[in-house]
Amino acid sequence: MRRLPPVLLEDGCPRELISLIRTVLAACKEISFRVGQGALSGVLGSTLDENIQGETQKKLDVLTNQLLKDILLESGYVKAIASEEEDFTVAGNPDANYIVAFDPLDGSSNTDINSLVGTIFSIMAAPEGAVPADPSIFMQPGKNQVAAGYVLYGPSTVLALTTGKGTRFFTLDKTHGTFLLTQDFATVPEETSEFAINASNQRHWQPAMQNYINDLIAGDTGPRGRNFNMRWIAAMVGDVHRVLCRGGIFTYPTDTKDPNKPNKLRLLYEANPMAMLIEQAGGIASTGTERIMDIQPDAIHQRVAVILGSKNEVETCLSYHK
Numbered sequence: 001m002r003r004l005p006p007v008l009l010e011d012g013c014p015r016e017l018i019s020l021i022r023t024v025l026a027a028c029k030e031i032s033f034r035v036g037q038g039a040l041s042g043v044l045g046s047t048l049d050e051n052i053q054g055e056t057q058k059k060l061d062v063l064t065n066q067l068l069k070d071i072l073l074e075s076g077y078v079k080a081i082a083s084e085e086e087d088f089t090v091a092g093n094p095d096a097n098y099i100v101a102f103d104p105l106d107g108s109s110n111t112d113i114n115s116l117v118g119t120i121f122s123i124m125a126a127p128e129g130a131v132p133a134d135p136s137i138f139m140q141p142g143k144n145q146v147a148a149g150y151v152l153y154g155p156s157t158v159l160a161l162t163t164g165k166g167t168r169f170f171t172l173d174k175t176h177g178t179f180l181l182t183q184d185f186a187t188v189p190e191e192t193s194e195f196a197i198n199a200s201n202q203r204h205w206q207p208a209m210q211n212y213i214n215d216l217i218a219g220d221t222g223p224r225g226r227n228f229n230m231r232w233i234a235a236m237v238g239d240v241h242r243v244l245c246r247g248g249i250f251t252y253p254t255d256t257k258d259p260n261k262p263n264k265l266r267l268l269y270e271a272n273p274m275a276m277l278i279e280q281a282g283g284i285a286s287t288g289t290e291r292i293m294d295i296q297p298d299a300i301h302q303r304v305a306v307i308l309g310s311k312n313e314v315e316t317c318l319s320y321h322k
């Protein structure tokens with residue numbers, strides 16, 4: 001089976017970018033091991049702290065963030081990093097050409113129930129002459145990403161990766177510590193009968209999304225004339241992985257539950273990398289009114305509405321928003 005570096009070299013991916021991706025993956029291999037140890041390593045449960053976004057930090061949030069941060073900054077390949085668990089961007093090597101935004105452990109509330117979690121990352125080129133300490137180097141739309149991916153820590157550890165030449169899956173061979181190519185050019189089926197929502201929020205959504213989901217739930221007795229199934233893992237990384245594997249529509253739409261937080265998912269290290277993976281596999285990723293990867297960010301932890309997945313189903317959902 002083919003290893004990750006030769007596959008990317010054949011695509012013409014710059015060596016420095018391959019080295020950076022391998023650096024991210026070095027941290028992810030260690031995270032895979034720690035997560036797999038579960039209660040044996042004493043890392044389950046919460047800390048007493050909250051992150052800047054007011055979320056309780058799990059011990060594994062802190063540990064995985066530190067691992068990625070240390071390994072990336074030590075490597076010399078990054079000019080700066082942005083993380084869900086860091087209040088501000090962190091400066092790296094002034095001579096480096098890339099910046100990385102990451103969610104070190106997406107779905108971390110799943111750790112205590114031995115369910116799916118993963119690391120999401122987004123890589124962009126640092127603007128010419130940029131200063132590492134300047135957070136505005138991250139204020140680039142997602143279409144500027146040169147690579148994006150996630151590592152899903154499930155029954156097997158799977159990497160979904162794109163460098164703009166399609167989306168591929170690699171599986172970690174835990175005996176040898178190597179990511180091996182297990183699926184070239186994943187494609188999201190255009191049609192689907194499966195949707196992923198946190199249904200407990202439905203009454204707080206805008207009318208367009210409520211109407212759309214009501215029509216799915218009405219099944220063969222409603223305007224869609226066929227039945228739909230629902231799946232929800234409560235970790236975006238797990239839900240997006242399912243969509244990439246067998247199609248579906250995933251949405252975390254705008255809601256009015258908390259007026260200070262109309263959207264849940266973060267643009268830089270959740271929505272953008274997932275949008276690139278989905279688009280590279282033939283799917284669509286939108287906020288309901290615009291393509292996610294066209295959004296010009298104005299804050300590191302900015303949140304957006306997300307609707308992504310199978311082309312025809314996302315288009316149907318968007319038609320309710322017109």
Ligand code: F6P
Nearest residue numbers: 106107108198234235236237265
């Ligand atoms: O990172 C945010 C996140 O954990 C996503 O992975 C997930 O889709 C969502 O929040 C689940 O949140 P909730 O359970 O509040 O709907």
Ligand code: MN
Nearest residue numbers: 103105106107
């Ligand atoms: Mn997350």
